[in-house]
Amino acid sequence: MKVAALTEGQAETYDLIVVGAGPAGLSFVRALKGCGLDIAIVEQLPRSILADPPIDGRDIALTHRSEGILRDLEIWPHIPAKEVSFIRHAKVINGGSSYALHFDHRDTGKDYLGPMVANNLIRRAAFAAFQEVAEVELIDGRSVVASGGNEEMAWVTLDNGRRLQAPLLVAADSRFSETRRRFGIAARMRDFGRSCIVCRMDHDEGHGDTAFECFHYGRTLAILPLAGRRSSVVITLPTDDAAEVMALDEEAFNRDIAVRFTQRLGSMGLIGERHIYPLVAVYADRFFGRRFALIGDAAVGMHPVTAHGFNLGLRSAAKLAGEIRAAHAQGADIGAARGLRRYHIAHDRVARPIYLGTNILVGLYTDDRRPARIARNALLHLGNLLHPARHAIMRQLTDKVA
Numbered sequence: 001m002k003v004a005a006l007t008e009g010q011a012e013t014y015d016l017i018v019v020g021a022g023p024a025g026l027s028f029v030r031a032l033k034g035c036g037l038d039i040a041i042v043e044q045l046p047r048s049i050l051a052d053p054p055i056d057g058r059d060i061a062l063t064h065r066s067e068g069i070l071r072d073l074e075i076w077p078h079i080p081a082k083e084v085s086f087i088r089h090a091k092v093i094n095g096g097s098s099y100a101l102h103f104d105h106r107d108t109g110k111d112y113l114g115p116m117v118a119n120n121l122i123r124r125a126a127f128a129a130f131q132e133v134a135e136v137e138l139i140d141g142r143s144v145v146a147s148g149g150n151e152e153m154a155w156v157t158l159d160n161g162r163r164l165q166a167p168l169l170v171a172a173d174s175r176f177s178e179t180r181r182r183f184g185i186a187a188r189m190r191d192f193g194r195s196c197i198v199c200r201m202d203h204d205e206g207h208g209d210t211a212f213e214c215f216h217y218g219r220t221l222a223i224l225p226l227a228g229r230r231s232s233v234v235i236t237l238p239t240d241d242a243a244e245v246m247a248l249d250e251e252a253f254n255r256d257i258a259v260r261f262t263q264r265l266g267s268m269g270l271i272g273e274r275h276i277y278p279l280v281a282v283y284a285d286r287f288f289g290r291r292f293a294l295i296g297d298a299a300v301g302m303h304p305v306t307a308h309g310f311n312l313g314l315r316s317a318a319k320l321a322g323e324i325r326a327a328h329a330q331g332a333d334i335g336a337a338r339g340l341r342r343y344h345i346a347h348d349r350v351a352r353p354i355y356l357g358t359n360i361l362v363g364l365y366t367d368d369r370r371p372a373r374i375a376r377n378a379l380l381h382l383g384n385l386l387h388p389a390r391h392a393i394m395r396q397l398t399d400k401v402a
């Protein structure tokens with residue numbers, strides 16, 4: 001409960017404080033609905049942006065598990081059905097070769113490998129579902145500027161001087177989390193020295209619900225199917241070249257992408273803006289500290305090539321919320337180290353192989369020296385021939401629960 005009358009500088013007390021109302025922070029709070037905890041969530045963006053976030057160019061490929069979590073959290077119904085597209089096939093192509101490693105949804109026994117939803121629509125839906133949580137106070141338009149903790153309490157100071165404290169503080173404030181740093185948790189960062197340009201394009205030919213990952217020399221091109229004759233285009237390239245591609249006029253850009261994609265989809269045309277992101281992967285040394293835990297990108301920030309960032313973030317949110325619910329139901333301390341360590345172990349077990357595997361893949365497919373080119377060609381052929389390997393990759397792509 002909040003302290004009724006506060007003297008100057010005194011902290012308001014909650015059961016739980018969350019920093020960051022991105023998709024991970026909002027999903028986490030939604031997962032705690034009805035458990036009776038008095039929660040504060042602090043977000044630097046204003047409520048109006050959270051309610052209707054602008055397009056940011058990211059189309060998020062979700063696993064079946066994530067779709068299931070979003071359904072359980074009643075976030076999914078807030079996503080308009082016509083805005084969901086489905087990946088049914090995935091093809092990986094190396095250089096100029098026409099040979100592709102092919103993944104087919106029929107081999108998984110599912111109707112699709114995974115659904116795709118624009119990031120701003122996930123954020124909008126998460127916020128709509130979050131608003132159904134009665135026991136939370138949203139403190140929007142405010143940044144956390146200081147934080148810390150002792151044996152009993154964690155605390156934060158906001159940019160207006162307001163102070164909050166709680167037995168547990170959860171940081172969901174992005175891969176460059178300042179709160180993580182203030183709690184003394186180191187993170188391994190890998191700067192790929194590359195950037196990622198994302199946009200939507202329409203095209204003459206149908207995509208057949210196929211996602212293409214083309215490892216061209218010097219840059220990577222991913223084309224992900226959207227509803228109709230539209231695709232989400234993700235170009236990964238050295239940061240030096242990125243400015244040049246961003247500056248290309250629309251016609252030149254359209255031509256360039258169609259040619260790099262060997263006209264598989266015919267002529268292509270840009271829809272809306274191009275957006276650019278730096279490629280930096282982050283893995284926190286620990287996902288918990290004293291009265292403190294990390295979720296979402298603040299725990300693990302992935303290279304987008306394997307499309308696991310939000311999928312892992314959602315899993316971390318669901319897992320930690322489960323620990324907290326169980327502790328609270330037993331009348332135990334929700335910020336006790338034992339439960340937080342259990343969360344850390346479980347999430348690390350899931351995330352570490354995916355993180356390391358993704359970084360190895362990125363290394364192999366962005367190395368243009370001859371041995372690497374030969375190795376990846378061989379891997380594509382082997383992948384098609386070795387059914388167990390292909391099925392293992394597909395299991396990871398879909399992250400099937402059953």
Ligand SMILES: Cc1cc2nc3c(=O)[nH]c(=O)nc-3n(C[C@H](O)[C@H](O)[C@H](O)COP(=O)(O)OP(=O)(O)OC[C@H]3O[C@@H](n4cnc5c(N)ncnc54)[C@H](O)[C@@H]3O)c2cc1C
Nearest residue numbers: 020022023024044061143144173174296297307309310311
């Ligand atoms: C190009 C691209 C493509 C991607 N594709 C996929 C994909 O296909 N599949 C997939 O699963 N993932 C994908 N991802 C990853 C996914 O977008 C992220 O994992 C996800 O958005 C992270 O959510 P989050 O809530 O952890 O962090 P964020 O979305 O970064 O949210 C953090 C929030 O914290 C707030 N905040 C930060 N600091 C403070 C502070 N001091 N005080 C108050 N508030 C603060 C911010 O304003 C923000 O709202 C992709 C990412 C990129 C860049």
